[in-house]
Amino acid sequence: xxxxxxxxxxxxxHIPPELPDILKQFTKAAIRTQPADVLQWSxxxxxxxxxxxxxxxxxxMEMPTATQKTDTGLTPGLxxxxxxxxxxxxxxxxTDLEQKWKNLCLPKEKFKALLQLDPCENRIKWINFLALGCxxxxxxxxxxxxxxxxxxxxxxxxxxxxxxxxxxxxxxxxLAKLDSDVSSSETESYLASLKENIDTRRNGMIGLSDFFxxxxxxxxxxxxxxxxxx
Amino acid sequence: xxVKSAKAASLVRSLPKRRRTYPGGAAGRSQEPEExxxxxxxxxxxxxxxxxxxxxxxxxxxxxxAAAAGLCGAGSEPSVAPTxxxxxxxxxxxxxxxxxLASGNPCPWHYLHLSGSHDxxxxxxxxxxxxxxxxxxxxxxxxxxxxxxxxxxxxYTYTSRPRALPCQRxxxxxxxxxxxxxxxxxxxxxxxRRVIRGNTYALQTGPLLGQPDSLELQRQRxxxxxxxxxxxxxxxxxxxxxxxxxxxxxxxxxxxxxxxEIADRIIEVDMECQTDAFLDRPPTxxxxxxxxxxxxxxxxxxxxxxxxxxxxxxxxxxxxxxxxEQSLLEVMEEEELANLRASxxxxxxLRNSERAEVQRLxxxxxxxxxxxxxxxxxxxxxxxxxNETSQKIAARAFAQRYLADLLPSVFGSLRDSGYxxxxxxxxxxxxxxxxxxxxxxxxxxxxxxxRTVLDMLIREVVEKRLYMYEHKEETHRxxxxxxxxxxPGAVTESLEASEFPEQSMSQTQGLLLDGDYVQRTTYDRxxxxxRKFMEETELLEQDEESAMRKSLEEEELS
Numbered sequence: 001x002x003x004x005x006x007x008x009x010x011x012x013x014h015i016p017p018e019l020p021d022i023l024k025q026f027t028k029a030a031i032r033t034q035p036a037d038v039l040q041w042s043x044x045x046x047x048x049x050x051x052x053x054x055x056x057x058x059x060x061m062e063m064p065t066a067t068q069k070t071d072t073g074l075t076p077g078l079x080x081x082x083x084x085x086x087x088x089x090x091x092x093x094x095t096d097l098e099q100k101w102k103n104l105c106l107p108k109e110k111f112k113a114l115l116q117l118d119p120c121e122n123r124i125k126w127i128n129f130l131a132l133g134c135x136x137x138x139x140x141x142x143x144x145x146x147x148x149x150x151x152x153x154x155x156x157x158x159x160x161x162x163x164x165x166x167x168x169x170x171x172x173x174x175l176a177k178l179d180s181d182v183s184s185s186e187t188e189s190y191l192a193s194l195k196e197n198i199d200t201r202r203n204g205m206i207g208l209s210d211f212f213x214x215x216x217x218x219x220x221x222x223x224x225x226x227x228x229x230x
Numbered sequence: 231x232x233v234k235s236a237k238a239a240s241l242v243r244s245l246p247k248r249r250r251t252y253p254g255g256a257a258g259r260s261q262e263p264e265e266x267x268x269x270x271x272x273x274x275x276x277x278x279x280x281x282x283x284x285x286x287x288x289x290x291x292x293x294x295x296a297a298a299a300g301l302c303g304a305g306s307e308p309s310v311a312p313t314x315x316x317x318x319x320x321x322x323x324x325x326x327x328x329x330x331l332a333s334g335n336p337c338p339w340h341y342l343h344l345s346g347s348h349d350x351x352x353x354x355x356x357x358x359x360x361x362x363x364x365x366x367x368x369x370x371x372x373x374x375x376x377x378x379x380x381x382x383x384x385x386y387t388y389t390s391r392p393r394a395l396p397c398q399r400x401x402x403x404x405x406x407x408x409x410x411x412x413x414x415x416x417x418x419x420x421x422x423r424r425v426i427r428g429n430t431y432a433l434q435t436g437p438l439l440g441q442p443d444s445l446e447l448q449r450q451r452x453x454x455x456x457x458x459x460x461x462x463x464x465x466x467x468x469x470x471x472x473x474x475x476x477x478x479x480x481x482x483x484x485x486x487x488x489x490x491e492i493a494d495r496i497i498e499v500d501m502e503c504q505t506d507a508f509l510d511r512p513p514t515x516x517x518x519x520x521x522x523x524x525x526x527x528x529x530x531x532x533x534x535x536x537x538x539x540x541x542x543x544x545x546x547x548x549x550x551x552x553x554x555e556q557s558l559l560e561v562m563e564e565e566e567l568a569n570l571r572a573s574x575x576x577x578x579x580l581r582n583s584e585r586a587e588v589q590r591l592x593x594x595x596x597x598x599x600x601x602x603x604x605x606x607x608x609x610x611x612x613x614x615x616x617n618e619t620s621q622k623i624a625a626r627a628f629a630q631r632y633l634a635d636l637l638p639s640v641f642g643s644l645r646d647s648g649y650x651x652x653x654x655x656x657x658x659x660x661x662x663x664x665x666x667x668x669x670x671x672x673x674x675x676x677x678x679x680x681r682t683v684l685d686m687l688i689r690e691v692v693e694k695r696l697y698m699y700e701h702k703e704e705t706h707r708x709x710x711x712x713x714x715x716x717x718p719g720a721v722t723e724s725l726e727a728s729e730f731p732e733q734s735m736s737q738t739q740g741l742l743l744d745g746d747y748v749q750r751t752t753y754d755r756x757x758x759x760x761r762k763f764m765e766e767t768e769l770l771e772q773d774e775e776s777a778m779r780k781s782l783e784e785e786e787l788s
Contacts, residue, residue, distance in 0.1 A: 008535060013542055020553060027557035032565075060572075061565050156571065160579050208579075 029057040036105040044103025054084045079133045080151050091123045131171045162205040
């Protein structure tokens with residue numbers, strides 16, 4: 001209802017009923033996401049909202065640690081946002097991705113650096129990009145895969161982050177291929193051993209506990225995984 | 231206070247009584263009644279009461295009852311403190327005076343009726359007495375006092391009780407509805423005709439309906455008046471003053487020393503009033519208060535009254551503030567919950583993995599244990615078997631040793647028993663030798679038989695010879711050459727002897743297969759002849775036996 005010509009008192013001011021809800025959701029999203037540039041991110045948020053796309057909102061609040069100086073600014077939460085936004089398509093346009101990257105107030109250089117690991121033309125397979133992002137997050141292959149599991153899993157947080165073994169093996173191979181240290185034979189043997197362990201369970205899912213032990217290194221992991229899986 | 235008034239009343243009442251009892255010396259006795267009355271008061275409360283009751287034709291019953299009770303109480307007073315009465319002299323008159331003054335308030339009826347009653351009972355004399363008493367009160371006080379003091383120093387008495395002078399001028403008209411008409415009973419309002427009982431809505435309105443019946447009402451009233459007057463007149467017909475002389479009228483005249491104002495003339499004035507017929511009450515007009523104040527006008531320009539930015543500010547503040555606060559709270563809550571859940575799940579994961587580990591270990595343990603059990607069992611079986619085997623071996627060795635010479639002994643014993651035999655030898659033994667023996671026996675038998683037969687023959691011959699000798703008739707024959715053929719013929723004489731030899735003969739014939747045997751038998755017969763002749767009797771017996779054997783052999787042969 002448009003404002004009447006003459007308003008006499010404060011009670012005549014009309015507030016649209018949807019407004020408080022919108023504002024609340026927006027505020028909550030902002031608090032959770034903690035964007036570096038609120039305006040940029042808000043633009044992204046509202047454009048996604050108007051389009052009906054998944055919103056660039058973190059599910060869990062991650063306090064941005066102040067000591068991040070040399071890293072990409074990329075956090076698992078942000079990756080998860082990106083994944084949420086992009087995973088419905090297998091291939092993602094680079095421009096689109098860039099825009100999303102910007103909306104999350106992530107530095108553009110890092111984006112470029114990421115893409116340099118696996119150069120491609122206009123579009124990139126989303127899973128590849130995700131894998132690259134994960135590798136950027138963690139130091140080793142294992143930690144990258146751990147992040148990947150956590151991002152891709154359907155299980156609730158904190159639970160056994162399980163993803164299909166196929167995906168896992170694909171990503172592992174992909175990253176191992178890019179990483180020159182690890183030879184393909186090792187990769188294959190590792191994957192084979194893991195596969196044995198998982199086949200007993202018959203659901204084809206691999207969880208964190210199968211390959212990742214936070215305090216031990218890779219070799220031990222392999223042995224232990226063999227030991228554990230009977 | 232009514233108590234005391236009643237006291238006074240009783241005093242007053244008792245006065246006439248006393249008068250009656252003491253008819254003479256009325257004048258001089260005016261002082262007395264105070265004393266005896268007073269004296270009576272303390273002593274005979276009961277008597278006083280009954281006097282009251284007797285007099286109780288009129289008057290106020292209610293107050294009288296109270297008075298009676300009070301009097302009893304009052305009467306007890308003097309008995310309680312008799313000695314104090316002398317001191318109370320001055321105080322006593324005062325309360326009585328006040329009481330008498332106050333007597334008008336509680337029950338005017340009481341007082342008036344008193345006077346009225348006295349009027350009706352013995353109006354002239356009592357009034358006169360009263361008046362007299364009143365008149366004589368002041369001068370008698372002192373003498374009464376002195377008398378009282380002299381008479382009974384213990385009890386306080388009045389010679390003349392102080393009391394208020396009654397006003398004879400009745401201010402109000404005596405009501406038409408006198409208690410003459412309606413005798414008043416004391417107490418119960420339930421039975422009071424003046425009190426309306428029952429439905430008030432069903433009361434008869436009567437004269438209200440019929441307005442023009444005022445004439446009738448008046449007539450009724452007049453009729454009532456007349457009736458009353460008649461009644462009164464009848465009462466008045468009781469001993470009263472005689473009719474006036476012709477041409478004169480009775481007039482009440484005051485004959486006392488001091489004239490009194492006649493105040494019982496009631497001033498009557500007729501007044502009339504008229505009202506209009508009843509009208510409906512009109513509705514009340516609306517109350518519109520009067521206008522007060524002044525009218526003033528003003529003009530408002532645009533934008534003066536309402537400034538959006540200013541007005542919206544508080545709204546915005548609230549909105550934004552609330553939103554932020556709320557969202558912050560919610561985010562924190564959600565965060566906390568999510569953290570909680572995440573940690574729960576992590577813990578559960580850990581627990582699951584540990585449990586899996588534990589289970590695995592348990593499984594391992596179980597398998598080890600089973601394996602151990604199995605091995606132990608196996609080992610035990612082996613040992614057991616081993617033992618058994620050794621035992622068996624030992625047993626076998628022992629048995630072997632024990633039965634080592636069993637075999638030779640067995641064989642030996644068997645051999646000894648004759649289980650191992652040469653068949654030919656056996657055969658010879660079984661077959662041949664018995665036969666041989668039989669034959670030998672037979673042959674021997676033959677010879678025996680021969681001999682026997684011979685003996686028999688000889689015996690016979692001898693017997694015959696003997697017989698013949700005895701008889702000397704018979705011819706003897708030489709039995710020797712005819713032994714064999716004449717055997718049967720010679721024997722026919724004696725059955726027994728003949729049969730046997732016959733058989734033997736046949737037997738010997740049968741058996742004489744071999745000539746050697748025959749030879750032998752004959753030879754044997756001959757050699758033994760001499761021997762046998764000696765032993766005839768024995769031979770006979772033997773012959774019998776041998777004959778039996780032969781018969782048996784014969785049977786065997788056959």
